[in-house]
Amino acid sequence: MANVHDVAAYIVSRLGNMSTMKLQKLCYYSQGWHLAWEGGPLFSSKIEAWRLGPVVRDLYSFHRRRISVQDWPPGDPEGLTEIEKSVVDDVLDAYKNMSGIQLSELTHQEQPWLRARGAVGPGANSTAEVSLADMLSYFTALGEQSRPF
Numbered sequence: 001m002a003n004v005h006d007v008a009a010y011i012v013s014r015l016g017n018m019s020t021m022k023l024q025k026l027c028y029y030s031q032g033w034h035l036a037w038e039g040g041p042l043f044s045s046k047i048e049a050w051r052l053g054p055v056v057r058d059l060y061s062f063h064r065r066r067i068s069v070q071d072w073p074p075g076d077p078e079g080l081t082e083i084e085k086s087v088v089d090d091v092l093d094a095y096k097n098m099s100g101i102q103l104s105e106l107t108h109q110e111q112p113w114l115r116a117r118g119a120v121g122p123g124a125n126s127t128a129e130v131s132l133a134d135m136l137s138y139f140t141a142l143g144e145q146s147r148p149f
Helices: 004-015 020-038 057-063 082-095 100-107 111-117 132-145
Strands: 047-050 053-056
Touching: 004 020, 004 057, 004 082, 020 053, 020 057, 020 082, 020 100, 020 132, 047 111, 053 057, 053 100, 053 111, 111 132
Parallel strands: none
Antiparallel strands: 047 053
């Protein structure tokens, strides 16, 4: 299993400079689709249901106070297996043209984030964990409804 820093480094190596919000959401979608397609997590780091969408605190700790990133020194893009790279590549092909804000808005319509937030108001802070089981269920069902990529 890769670690989230390796996933982030791989994404940045493929797409170049991007907002930290976009990087966070691409890691979230990589985790979700990996769960659905491979039956297990891509990385072990917890995802939290923040007000602007899913956030991996392990990534946030590194990019805190930065708006964008152009590299990811704590990770190694070669730390991913070929299968892991393939999943992330499919995710990037599907979501790369969306901005961080568009990706955030998309996550706000999806069950894993909504469930984790529960009764927390739209603008309120939350550190509730987005459940891997909810992600697995949601992304598996989404893939069965239509071919997303």
